[in-house]
Amino acid sequence: MAVKIGLLGFGTVASGIPFLLKENQSKIRELAGENIEIEKVLVRSSDDADRLISQGYDYDFVTSIEDIISDHSIDIVVELIGRIEPAKTYISQALKAQKHVVSANKDLIAIHGQELIALAQENEVMFAYEAAVAGGIPILRTLSESLMADKITRILGVLNGTSNYMLTKMVEENWTYDEALVSAQKLGYAESDPTNDVEGIDAAYKVAILSQFGFGMAIDFEAIDHKGINVIKSEDVNAAKELGYVIKLVGDLQETDSGLWAEVVPTLVPLNHPLAAVNDVMNAVFVESVGVGQSMYYGPGAGQKPTATSVMADIVQISQHMLEGKVVKPFNAYQRSVRLAEAEEVVSAYYFAVEASDQPGQLSHLAQLFEEYAISLDQVLQGRADHGKALITVITHSINRNQLADIVTAIDSSEVFVLENAFKVLGE
Numbered sequence: 001m002a003v004k005i006g007l008l009g010f011g012t013v014a015s016g017i018p019f020l021l022k023e024n025q026s027k028i029r030e031l032a033g034e035n036i037e038i039e040k041v042l043v044r045s046s047d048d049a050d051r052l053i054s055q056g057y058d059y060d061f062v063t064s065i066e067d068i069i070s071d072h073s074i075d076i077v078v079e080l081i082g083r084i085e086p087a088k089t090y091i092s093q094a095l096k097a098q099k100h101v102v103s104a105n106k107d108l109i110a111i112h113g114q115e116l117i118a119l120a121q122e123n124e125v126m127f128a129y130e131a132a133v134a135g136g137i138p139i140l141r142t143l144s145e146s147l148m149a150d151k152i153t154r155i156l157g158v159l160n161g162t163s164n165y166m167l168t169k170m171v172e173e174n175w176t177y178d179e180a181l182v183s184a185q186k187l188g189y190a191e192s193d194p195t196n197d198v199e200g201i202d203a204a205y206k207v208a209i210l211s212q213f214g215f216g217m218a219i220d221f222e223a224i225d226h227k228g229i230n231v232i233k234s235e236d237v238n239a240a241k242e243l244g245y246v247i248k249l250v251g252d253l254q255e256t257d258s259g260l261w262a263e264v265v266p267t268l269v270p271l272n273h274p275l276a277a278v279n280d281v282m283n284a285v286f287v288e289s290v291g292v293g294q295s296m297y298y299g300p301g302a303g304q305k306p307t308a309t310s311v312m313a314d315i316v317q318i319s320q321h322m323l324e325g326k327v328v329k330p331f332n333a334y335q336r337s338v339r340l341a342e343a344e345e346v347v348s349a350y351y352f353a354v355e356a357s358d359q360p361g362q363l364s365h366l367a368q369l370f371e372e373y374a375i376s377l378d379q380v381l382q383g384r385a386d387h388g389k390a391l392i393t394v395i396t397h398s399i400n401r402n403q404l405a406d407i408v409t410a411i412d413s414s415e416v417f418v419l420e421n422a423f424k425v426l427g428e
C-alpha cells in the first residue's frame with residue numbers, strides 16, 4: 001500500500017516534490033506511515049509531457065483533469081498551477097470526488113477559500129495550504145496550532161519575496177527597478193506575470209489568509225488596502241535612510257476595539273526593528289500576542305524547495321490522518337464574524353514626501369498645514385533642490401486614518417505643494 005497523489009501542474013514548486021520524496025524518503029515514510037507516490041501529473045499539453053519526459057521525469061503525465069478525478073487510487077490531489085481558474089474548478093471536482101486537497105494557491109484561497117473550505121467539510125475531506133503564505137515558513141500551523149491558546153493583537157509581515165529581494169537590491173546595490181525585476185524573474189522568485197508581486201496584490205492575498213488564522217476573521221480581499229513597491233521612488237529610499245529607517249513592503253493586521261484593520265503598504269521600518277533585517281527573498285511574520293508577547297517567524301518565502309517542503313508537510317499530515325482513520329478537521333478551526341476597525345482607532349506615524357517651490361517660507365507653510373489638522377511633526381528633512389523645486393520629507397507623530405485622509409486631501413488640493421508619497425512609519 002502507498003498513499004498516492006495526483007499533481008496538478010509541474011512548475012517550479014511541483015518539481016521540488018520528487019526531490020523531497022527522494023532526499024527525505026525514510027523520514028517521510030516513517031511519519032506518513034506509508035510510501036507516498038506520485039501516481040499522475042496533470043500538464044497542459046502532450047508537448048509539455050514530452051519535454052518533461054525528455055528531462056528524465058518518469059511519471060504518468062495526463063492532460064485531462066478527468067484522468068485524475070476518476071482514478072480511485074489517488075487519495076490526495078496537489079494543486080500547484082496557481083491563479084483562479086482552472087484551479088478552482090479542479091479543486092472543487094477533487095473535493096466532490098472525496099479526495100483530500102493540498103494547495104499553495106494564495107490567490108484562490110484568499111478569494112474563494114471559504115467556499116472551498118465548506119466544500120471540503122461537506123465531503124469530509126481535508127483541504128490544507130500551508131505553502132500559500134510565506135512559502136517555506138510554517139506560519140499557518142504555528143498560528144492555528146502552536147498559538148491556539150494565545151490572543152493575537154497584531155501581525156506584521158514581509159510577505160512577498162520578490163518585492164523584498166528587489167527592494168534589497170535597490171537599497172543596498174543601487175540597482176534600478178528593472179534590473180532588480182529581471183534578476184528576480186531569473187531566480188524564479190517572481191510570478192510569471194510579476195504584477196501581483198510588485199503591486200502588493202500577492203502580499204494582500206497572504207494578509208487575507210493570515211486574518212483567518214490569526215484573528216479568526218475571513219475578511220474580504222477587497223477590504224485590504226494595498227500598494228506595492230512600484231510606487232517607491234529612489235528619493236524615498238534615500239530619505240528613509242537619512243531619517244533612520246529602511247523601506248519594506250509590510251502587510252499589517254491589527255485588532256482594535258472596533259475590529260480588524262488590514263493593509264499592505266510600503267512602510268518605513270526603524271533599523272532596530274526585527275523586520276528591518278529581513279532582506280533578499282526572505283519573508284518574516286512578526287506576531288504580537290497577549291501570551292507570548294513578540295515573536296518572529298523568518299525564512300524563505302518563495303522558491304522551489306522551501307515551498308515544496310510546506311506542501312509535503314500537508315501531504316504527510318493528511319496521510320497520517322488517513323491511516324489513523326481520524327475525524328477530518330478543518331485546517332483552521334478559529335472562526336469569528338468579521339468586524340472591520342473604525343478609521344479613527346487605527347493610528348501610526350506617517351512619512352510624507354512633498355514637492356514645494358524652493359522659496360523662503362514654504363517649509364513653515366507646510367508645517368502650518370499639518371498644524372491645521374492637529375498633526376505634530378517628529379522629523380523634517382529638506383532633500384533635493386533643483387529647477388526651483390525642493391523635496392521636503394516629514395515624519396509625523398502618530399495620526400489616525402481620518403487625519404491621514406484629511407492631510408493627503410489638503411496637500412493634494414494645495415496649489416503650492418505636490419504630494420509625492422505618503423508611507424506608514426512603524427514604531428520601534
Ligand code: HSE
Binds near residue numbers: 132189197
Ligand atoms: N512570488 C511570490 C513571492 C512567491 O515572491 O513571494 C510566493 O508567493
